[in-house]
Amino acid sequence: MTLANQIVYFSEREQTFDSIILYMDLDAFFASVEIRENPELEGLPLVVGGNPKTKQGVVSTCSYEARKFGIHSGMPINQALKLCPHLTMVRGSFKLYGEVSKSIMKILEYYSPTMKVAGNDEAYLDLTDVVADYEEAKRLATELKDDVYASEEITCSIGIAPNRILAKIASDSDKPDGLVVVKPLEISEFLAPLNITIIPGVGRKSFEVFSKENVELCGDLAKLPHQLAYQKFGKYGLKTWKLVNGYNTENTGEKFVRHERKSISEERTFFEKYNSWEEIWIRIDSSIDAIVTRLTVKKMSFRTITLKIRFKNFETYTRAHSLTSYNTSPKHVRVVVMKLLEEFEGKKPEDIRLIGVKISNLMKIDDNQKTLTQFFNNIG
Ligand code: TTP
Ligand code: MG
Numbered sequence: 001m002t003l004a005n006q007i008v009y010f011s012e013r014e015q016t017f018d019s020i021i022l023y024m025d026l027d028a029f030f031a032s033v034e035i036r037e038n039p040e041l042e043g044l045p046l047v048v049g050g051n052p053k054t055k056q057g058v059v060s061t062c063s064y065e066a067r068k069f070g071i072h073s074g075m076p077i078n079q080a081l082k083l084c085p086h087l088t089m090v091r092g093s094f095k096l097y098g099e100v101s102k103s104i105m106k107i108l109e110y111y112s113p114t115m116k117v118a119g120n121d122e123a124y125l126d127l128t129d130v131v132a133d134y135e136e137a138k139r140l141a142t143e144l145k146d147d148v149y150a151s152e153e154i155t156c157s158i159g160i161a162p163n164r165i166l167a168k169i170a171s172d173s174d175k176p177d178g179l180v181v182v183k184p185l186e187i188s189e190f191l192a193p194l195n196i197t198i199i200p201g202v203g204r205k206s207f208e209v210f211s212k213e214n215v216e217l218c219g220d221l222a223k224l225p226h227q228l229a230y231q232k233f234g235k236y237g238l239k240t241w242k243l244v245n246g247y248n249t250e251n252t253g254e255k256f257v258r259h260e261r262k263s264i265s266e267e268r269t270f271f272e273k274y275n276s277w278e279e280i281w282i283r284i285d286s287s288i289d290a291i292v293t294r295l296t297v298k299k300m301s302f303r304t305i306t307l308k309i310r311f312k313n314f315e316t317y318t319r320a321h322s323l324t325s326y327n328t329s330p331k332h333v334r335v336v337v338m339k340l341l342e343e344f345e346g347k348k349p350e351d352i353r354l355i356g357v358k359i360s361n362l363m364k365i366d367d368n369q370k371t372l373t374q375f376f377n378n379i380g
Pocket of ligand 1: 026061175
C-alpha cells in the first residue's frame with residue numbers, strides 16, 4: 001500500500017495553502033543595538049544582561065561571536081563567563097530597545113495592512129493580498145530589509161512561506177541577515193536536511209525522544225509511515241510528521257490584525273541607471289499616477305506628501321510636506337514632489353537607486369461632501 005493510500009483521514013484544509021506569509025526577526029536584537037551605539041563592540045563576543053560588576057544575572061541575548069562559545073539567552077552570566085572568560089558584558093539600554101522596536105514595527109506596517117507583532121523584534125505580515133506571487137514577495141522582502149537597515153542600522157532575517165510556522169522556520173534557518181522563501185511544493189524538500197529542533201516546540205527533551213528512534217533531521221521523520229510516527233511520538237509526533245511532509249498544520253484560529261490604511265505609497269528600486277532627471281521624473285510620474293488612482297478608488301483625500309530617495313551608497317533621505325488642506329489632485333502631488341526634489345539637484349541622477357512617493361494623513365471623502373480643492377476647481 002502506498003503512503004498516499006493510507007492518508008485517507010487528512011482534511012482538505014491540510015492539503016491547501018492559499019496564503020503568503022512573511023516573518024521578520026531582528027538579528028541578535030539587543031546586542032545589535034549596543035554595537036550600533038558603540039561600534040568598537042563589533043566582532044567581539046558580547047552579552048547583554050546581568051550585572052557586569054557583580055557578574056550576576058542572566059544573558060538577555062548575545063552576539064553571534066558569543067554564540068560560537070555555546071552562550072545563549074537565559075544562561076546565567078557566571079556560566080557564560082566560564083565558556084568565554086574574555087566575554088564583553090553590557091547591562092542593556094531597555095528604553096532604547098523599545099524605541100528601536102517601535103520604529104521598526106512602523107516600517108513593517110508600511111508593507112502590509114495585515115500584520116501581527118509577535119514580540120519586541122519579530123512580526124508576521126500577511127502578504128496574500130499585497131503581492132501577486134512569491135517572486136514579488138521576495139522583492140518586497142529585500143526592500144523591507146534595506147529599509148530596516150537604512151533606518152536603524154541593524155539587520156534582520158526573513159522567511160516567506162504559505163503559513164506562519166513555516167515562515168518562522170524559514171527565517172530561523174538562515175540567520176543572521178537571511179532571506180529564505182519556501183513555496184508550497186518545496187516544503188518537505190526544504191525541511192528534510194534541517195535538524196528536527198528547528199520545529200517550534202521541539203526542544204531538548206523532545207529531541208532526545210526523537211533521536212532514540214534515529215530521528216534527528218526533519219527528513220528522518222518524514223520518511224516514517226505516519227502510523228509509526230503516531231505510535232512512537234503521539235499526537236504531537238503525528239502533527240510534526242504532517243508538517244515535515246508538507247501538509248498545512250496551522251491552526252488558523254488566531255487572526256491577524258488589520259490596521260487602517262494610513263498611507264498609500266509606491267517605491268521603485270532602480271536596477272538600471274538613468275542618466276538624466278527627465279528619465280527619473282518619468283518613473284516618479286507613473287508612481288504618482290498609480291498612487292492617485294488607488295486614492296480615488298478608496299474615495300480618500302490626503303494632506304501629506306513624502307519623498308524618499310536612496311543613492312547607491314545607501315544614503316537614504318525622507319522629506320515630507322503637508323498641505324494646508326485636504327486634497328485629491330495628482331497635480332498637487334507633482335508640484336510638492338518637484339519642490340522636495342530640488343534639494344537633490346546637485347546629485348547625479350545615475351547614482352539614484354530608489355525613489356518612493358507616499359501620501360498620508362488620509363481622510364475618507366463623504367460622497368456628498370467635496371474637498372475644498374474640488375469645490376474651488378468646480379467653480380473656477
Ligand atoms: P530573539 O529574537 O529570541 O533573539 P535575538 O534577536 O537576540 O537573536 P536572533 O538573531 O537569534 O533572533 O529575542 C529578541 C530579544 O529579546 C533579544 O535580543 C533579547 C530579548 N530576550 C531576552 O531578554 N531574554 C530571552 O530569553 C530571549 C530569548 C530574548
Ligand atoms: Mg531576534
